[in-house]
Amino acid sequence: DAKTTQPPSMDCAEGRAANLPCNHSTISGNEYVYWYRQIHSQGPQYIIHGLKNNETNEMASLIITEDRKSSTLILPHATLRDTAVYYCIAYDYKLSFGAGTTVTVRA
Amino acid sequence: GAVVSQHPSWVICKSGTSVKIECRSLDFQATTMFWYRQFPKQSLMLMATSNEGSKATYEQGVEKDKFLINHASLTLSTLTVTSAHPEDSSFYICSAKFPGQGSYTFGSGTRLTVV
Numbered sequence: 001d002a003k004t005t006q007p008p009s010m011d012c013a014e015g016r017a018a019n020l021p022c023n024h025s026t027i028s029g030n031e032y033v034y035w036y037r038q039i040h041s042q043g044p045q046y047i048i049h050g051l052k053n054n055e056t057n058e059m060a061s062l063i064i065t066e067d068r069k070s071s072t073l074i075l076p077h078a079t080l081r082d083t084a085v086y087y088c089i090a091y092d093y094k095l096s097f098g099a100g101t102t103v104t105v106r107a
Numbered sequence: 108g109a110v111v112s113q114h115p116s117w118v119i120c121k122s123g124t125s126v127k128i129e130c131r132s133l134d135f136q137a138t139t140m141f142w143y144r145q146f147p148k149q150s151l152m153l154m155a156t157s158n159e160g161s162k163a164t165y166e167q168g169v170e171k172d173k174f175l176i177n178h179a180s181l182t183l184s185t186l187t188v189t190s191a192h193p194e195d196s197s198f199y200i201c202s203a204k205f206p207g208q209g210s211y212t213f214g215s216g217t218r219l220t221v222v
């Protein structure tokens with residue numbers, strides 16, 4: 001699996017967009033980019049995934065650069081309930097979690 | 108949507124005893140399930156891949172004889188922590204992939220405390 005690099009933490013204001021970066025410079029052509037989040041003491045929750053194209057669902061948007069070496073998860077209107085650890089994963093056949101980004105949404 | 112049920116949600120056991128954790132896929136069949144372990148303030152560590160009807164595949168450094176995995180049906184995988192020690196105290200989580208979807212669904216986790 002390609003390794004991913006994320007900032008250890010970030011704060012964002014409630015109601016504002018939260019942009020979470022992820023570097024995956026060694027990703028291979030068949031590896032998807034997955035995003036999960038984990039709220040304290042719970043199992044991870046799926047957010048979104050993509051291969052090449054940008055993706056959007058009811059939770060978030062995923063922007064993948066053309067060279068696929070990095071991506072950004074966008075939470076359009078962060079709420080206090082979005083406070084969690086966010087994991088960016090380069091996936092081929094299993095999900096391997098890195099350290100993630102601890103996102104704190106502040107009122 | 109796909110739901111993975113994990114039981115129990117927490118368990119306390121004495122050193123030397125064995126503990127079984129169940130992971131069930133509700134309303135869908137999962138030929139493959141994954142087991143993770145998470146220590147406080149750390150990320151999830153993949154322990155093994157559970158395959159229905161065959162032996163589990165363990166990650167490097169995970170003791171096969173200590174963490175017994177049985178995937179006897181398409182909806183149930185179990186993880187048995189044998190001869191538990193305090194250092195086995197952790198948060199254990201399973202996941203499964205809903206057929207036809209790209210995402211994996213995770214259980215709510217089991218917090219094991221060995222005293």
